[in-house]
Amino acid sequence: MNEVKVAPFKGTKEQEAELKTVIDKYRDTNGALIPILHEAQEIYGYLPLEVQKIISEELNISMAEIYGVVTFYTQFSLYPKGEYKIGVCLGTACYVKGSGEILEKIKRNLNMEVGTCSEDGRFSIDATRCIGACGLAPVITINEDVYGKLTEDQVDEILSKYK
Numbered sequence: 001m002n003e004v005k006v007a008p009f010k011g012t013k014e015q016e017a018e019l020k021t022v023i024d025k026y027r028d029t030n031g032a033l034i035p036i037l038h039e040a041q042e043i044y045g046y047l048p049l050e051v052q053k054i055i056s057e058e059l060n061i062s063m064a065e066i067y068g069v070v071t072f073y074t075q076f077s078l079y080p081k082g083e084y085k086i087g088v089c090l091g092t093a094c095y096v097k098g099s100g101e102i103l104e105k106i107k108r109n110l111n112m113e114v115g116t117c118s119e120d121g122r123f124s125i126d127a128t129r130c131i132g133a134c135g136l137a138p139v140i141t142i143n144e145d146v147y148g149k150l151t152e153d154q155v156d157e158i159l160s161k162y163k
């Protein structure tokens with residue numbers, strides 16, 4: 001199997017300075033970690049380990065604690081989003097109609113895992129909850145485009161439109 005590659009961290013000095021300003025703003029506030037993580041995600045677009053490490057060192061909070069918070073709340077992401085954000089609905093209606101197999105097919109096609117971004121920054125894949133289009137199950141979205149009543153053998157053709 002090919003090695004799965006994800007986009008490398010490309011944070012700038014300016015982003016780091018902005019993050020440290022945010023940390024200083026909340027430093028003496030109780031429960032500062034969550035608002036800092038929110039603002040950090042706005043600065044970087046996601047919360048990679050490199051960013052968590054800066055927060056950990058500045059606030060003297062363990063990496064394990066920060067990682068636990070980042071992975072607990074679904075609004076935080078460990079990975080950047082791609083130019084094309086693929087969402088595969090794993091809600092009940094979609095799942096029983098085969099969205100799990102469609103997700104596997106997408107992963108194989110792009111050689112990527114769920115929750116990651118491709119090295120060239122073009123694609124990211126997320127498994128989502130019900131998006132309210134159960135009548136079209138199984139459903140995937142690619143940015144604003146919605147594809148419903150999908151079968152596995154349509155996946156390659158759909159993805160080829162975005163490559």
Ligand code: FES
Pocket residue numbers: 089090091092093094095129130131132133134135137139
């Ligand atoms: S379960 Fe997929 S849209 Fe509702």
